[in-house]
Amino acid sequence: MALQVYSTLTRKKEPFHKKPGDTVTMYVCGPTVYKPSHIGHMVGPVIFDTVKRYLTYLGYKVKWIVNITDVDDKLINRAKELNTTVPELSAKMTEDYFACLKSLNVTGIDHFPKATDHIGGMIEVIQALIKKDYAYEVDDGVYFDVAKDADYGKLSNRDPEQMEAGARLEPNPKKRNPGDFALWKSKPGEPKEVQFESPFKCGRGRPGWHIECTCMAIKELGETLDIHGGGLDLQFPHHENELAQSESWTDKPFAHFWMHNGLLKMGSAKMAGSVGNVVNIADLLKKHTAETVRFLLLSTHYRSPIEYSEERLDEIARSLQGFYRFFERYERYTGVNFYSIKAPETQEAFSKLYNRRTEGGNWFESFCGALDEDFNTGNAIGFLYQLLNELNRHADREGYEEHPEKRKGQQFVDFTEGGIALRTMGTILGLFWEPPAKQSLGEDSTLVSGLMQLLLDLRNNLRATAKEAAKDNPLKKPLFDQTDLIRKRLGELGVTLEDRPGGTTWRVG
Missing domain, CATH: 3.40.50.620 (HUPs)
Known part of the structure; x- marks a missing residue:
């Protein structure tokens, strides 16, 4: 178009x-x-x-x-x-x-x-x-x-x-x-x-x-x-x-x-x-x-009014965490820091990279279509989220976390190129120009880290016990409910947990 x-x-x-x-x-x-x-x-x-x-x-x-x-x-x-x-x-x-x-x-x-x-x-x-x-x-x-x-x-x-x-x-x-x-x-x-x-x-x-x-x-x-x-x-x-x-x-x-x-x-x-x-x-x-x-x-069409509120800013900040988690995931799988990816600077350069239809290429085409319609950044951001979700689904479907040996072949190339497409979208919008600052734990960071590790160990033990209990009675889930409660309460305090095959990690934000 x-x-x-x-x-x-x-x-x-x-x-x-x-x-x-x-x-x-x-x-x-x-x-x-x-x-x-x-x-x-x-x-x-x-x-x-x-x-x-x-x-x-x-x-x-x-x-x-x-x-x-x-x-x-x-x-x-x-x-x-x-x-x-x-x-x-x-x-x-x-x-x-x-x-x-x-x-x-x-x-x-x-x-x-x-x-x-x-x-x-x-x-x-x-x-x-x-x-x-x-x-x-x-x-x-x-x-x-x-x-x-x-x-x-x-x-x-x-x-x-x-x-x-x-x-x-x-x-x-x-x-x-x-x-x-x-x-x-x-x-x-x-x-x-x-x-x-x-x-x-x-x-x-x-x-x-x-x-x-x-x-x-x-x-x-x-x-x-x-x-x-x-x-x-x-x-x-x-x-x-x-x-x-x-x-x-x-x-x-x-x-x-x-x-x-x-x-x-x-x-x-x-x-x-x-x-x-x-x-x-x-x-x-x-x-x-x-x-x-x-x-x-950039969240609305530029000719429309922009609604400002603390609630809206908080909502955006939470949604951005999904991108930041993916960037870390991308680096774990590819060994490439997302922020170091050199995005294609022109349409011609991007076309040479995407000489066939891929997940990233399809969503990127829709993204450009939105901007071709009078620079509609609101719709373009929607396609940014769509590609993020598609790449996460791809990684879950292929099991790159549990099966590192799958991180090769054409499917994985599609995944890595999808990351490049996401990087290019962000660059055009002027987003993701530097990693988010890590939130400080204060003077007692060693103590906080130790306490968090203790809590994670206890939660992991509880999860293991819950799995054993579920073998005898699949309908009995109180122990799993307790592990979910820990995740929920930590989330309310601004701490995010990620359960992966290699263990559970945590972050502030």
């Missing part, structure tokens, strides 16, 4: 317009760096990191840019509250943002242009819009005239009057239309570090939010982007205004595909600083692993 991508602009899925081997340009709106990053800030980066991973696997050469807004009303107000400067605050919060991206294995961003590094280019764009009569000057700034753009509103599918009624517009008698937006603004009394020289009537000032992205996107990637991404909350006014000024300036389509990801929800409310329900990444990672968090953000 050919790759299909939904565009917010056309409101339908369309075949991707380029072929493998071509360069794909992708711009995703980044943060205004005035507060520490919360989990809502990571939704877009994790999703589009996965989009880039899959496009790269298909053979495309992807250049992905995420901007940093380091001059803005929020930054100015927050710096004043903290009695610091805008540059100092933005630098500190940018480093926090980078650390959060790294923790969640977002590795595909090629460059982070900063707004303050492109002031000259923004002024040139504004001058061009004035010359083409799409913008006009007043004594407090420069504004884009939405009435001059015949198809203004096409991205959000609303006419200007509807947008004016639904938007929070600052009343300004100097504007020609209520919906006109600032390209340049001059506000007396603002700190000198956020005021830049300009040729406009208003003099020193700073750029509007929307013109920043237009300038940085086109400067870095060209006049027509292949993909422009961002959160659904940016569709209007930010992306609508960005599109209007960009196409008015260049007379070319600004983006082939507009992709908008759904927002993170806590209960019935969107997670946002304005709502006061944010969970900072640094705090979240004290309670949950980064892999659990990334798994959550």
Whole structure:
């Protein structure tokens, strides 16, 4: 199946317009760096990191840019509250943002242009819009005239009057239309570090939010982007205004595909600083692993809302244990550490490895089919679980644990290749990038280990006695019930037991 991508602009899925081997340009709106990053800030980066991973696997050469807004009303107000400067605050919060991206294995961003590094280019764009009569000057700034753009509103599918009624517009008698937006603004009394020289009537000032992205996107990637991404909350006014000024300036389509990801929800409310329900990444990672968090953000289709809750994160953490147990099982059978497997990097390389139909190949094909349908990571993760279950059933059916001599021949080759397919799926989703940290037993680890071994020995003796008793009376199972009770109670304490022919092992988690 050919790759299909939904565009917010056309409101339908369309075949991707380029072929493998071509360069794909992708711009995703980044943060205004005035507060520490919360989990809502990571939704877009994790999703589009996965989009880039899959496009790269298909053979495309992807250049992905995420901007940093380091001059803005929020930054100015927050710096004043903290009695610091805008540059100092933005630098500190940018480093926090980078650390959060790294923790969640977002590795595909090629460059982070900063707004303050492109002031000259923004002024040139504004001058061009004035010359083409799409913008006009007043004594407090420069504004884009939405009435001059015949198809203004096409991205959000609303006419200007509807947008004016639904938007929070600052009343300004100097504007020609209520919906006109600032390209340049001059506000007396603002700190000198956020005021830049300009040729406009208003003099020193700073750029509007929307013109920043237009300038940085086109400067870095060209006049027509292949993909422009961002959160659904940016569709209007930010992306609508960005599109209007960009196409008015260049007379070319600004983006082939507009992709908008759904927002993170806590209960019935969107997670946002304005709502006061944010969970900072640094705090979240004290309670949950980064892999659990990334798994959550990919567990639905990217255009759907993501339900955030502690219960959901706990559920994902438990389900991930099934993968971790399989990875250990795979290493016992093959002698290969799962995390050391080098996954095929491209579709062509994978096809050479799987030149026949196998369990792994079948599930991998379904996995790619889900991603071909508008990057449906939710369905793709479902096939990840399907392959995990299939490989475990295969190992149980063949008896690799009890009969090591069976670990050869074509059936075992299918099993090992299935592990490679699982590894490749995880790599495309950005999962399983490092082994989970072992939970510490604390200072008394020797004592705890000794007590656990004593408990396992007692349980094993009980199991042996139960087997003997069952020979005389197969219906009498109280001793087996006791061994199951031990497993259950240990599980409630976070300890997992695994009974294998070579003995019983235990782990925390």
